[in-house]
Amino acid sequence: MLPVLRAECADCFALCCVALPFAKSTDFAVNKPAGTPCKNLRQDFRCGIHTRLRDSGFPGCTVFDCFGAGQQVSQVTFEGRDWRAHPGTAGAMFEVFPLMRQLHELLFYLSEALALTEALPLPAARPVHTDLRTALATTARWTEAAPRALADFDINPLRQEVNTLLLKTSELVRAKVAGRKKNHRGADLMGARLSGADLRGANLRGAYLIAADLSGADLRTADLIGADLRDTDLRDADLREALFLTQAQLGAARGNPATRLPDSLTHPAHWLP
Incomplete structure (x- = not known):
């Protein structure tokens, strides 16, 4: 079964607010290193300025999407053990989250590509569709891996494989449009x-x-x-x-x-x- 690919912040231990770094810019009002909680993070893992992010100089937060990786790491990979109550999990959790986010992003694109190729009544689309299904299953399996396995996983070959399939899908779909x-x-x-x-x-x-x-x-x-x-x-x-x-x-x-x-x-x- 595929993990949920839409962020459910209530089921996440605010990993995007802690694990990821950001630099002072038009998107963020301050600098924050990776692994350090944002100054606006409350004890209940909620943002203290959530309704005022844009006005407070944090528009970058409003457009970030983990594709559901936050709750996957929080509730599945680490079985609901939060990094505050179980500080021993913090380092591994913050290390795994960016990788899980990439895996979920790949799942998002692969799912769309599968739907697109299913709608194409072209013989050329069939092998691409088969390869997309295989890549989707492989990617989904990695989202269920243990923390140590995820930390050691080199995602680049998988990203390259998926990118090739997405390019093929794009070319097949766009070929339906007449003209140059x-x-x-x-x-x-x-x-x-x-x-x-x-x-x-x-x-x-x-x-x-x-x-x-x-x-x-x-x-x-x-x-x-x-x-x-x-x-x-x-x-x-x-x-x-x-x-x-x-x-x-x-x-x-x-x-x-x-x-x-x-x-x-x-x-x-x-x-x-």
């Missing part, structure tokens, strides 16, 4: 004026779209995996069927109620009418 598709993979499009652009089937993997104007753009079946959407204007844009789009990417962008999204995602609370 834009290829902006890894491109620097910071501040670009793309309002109303037809980007259907475009390759925007890893593109830097910081503060770009994509208002009213058509991004259906565009591949957005790893695209940097910080402060990107998505008002009135059409992101239905966008490939590998995450809730965290939307949280970093600007949009409005008219921004059309995939059914699995929601409009962030800070998107004003």
Whole structure:
């Protein structure tokens, strides 16, 4: 059975607030080293400024997504033993959490890719679909591993294997779009004026779209995996069927109620009418 891929903070021992480092910037008001609790963390593992994060200089916290890794480490890997009551677990727990987060992210993308290939009535999609299922099962097994095994696990070969499969999936899906598709993979499009652009089937993997104007753009079946959407204007844009789009990417962008999204995602609370 796959672990839950949506964060359940009530079942987590605030691992993102302790295990991960952050640097003073526009995203975080202060510096914090890895393994040190955030100054805003309360004794009950809740954030003391949760409702005021953006106004308090911590917008980076509002867009972070562990894909459910926090509760997996807290409740499964360490069987509900929290790092305060059981300080001997702290070092191992903080070491395992970033790796588990990567595994859950891979599960998220693999699950979407499986659904996409299932919907393709193409012979070429069948072997990709089979390989995706195998990769999903392998990744899921690692989420159930013991702390020591996880700490010793080299995730890079698995990431490379999954990335190859996601690329194949993207190519198969985007091939359905007629005409020549834009290829902006890894491109620097910071501040670009793309309002109303037809980007259907475009390759925007890893593109830097910081503060770009994509208002009213058509991004259906565009591949957005790893695209940097910080402060990107998505008002009135059409992101239905966008490939590998995450809730965290939307949280970093600007949009409005008219921004059309995939059914699995929601409009962030800070998107004003």
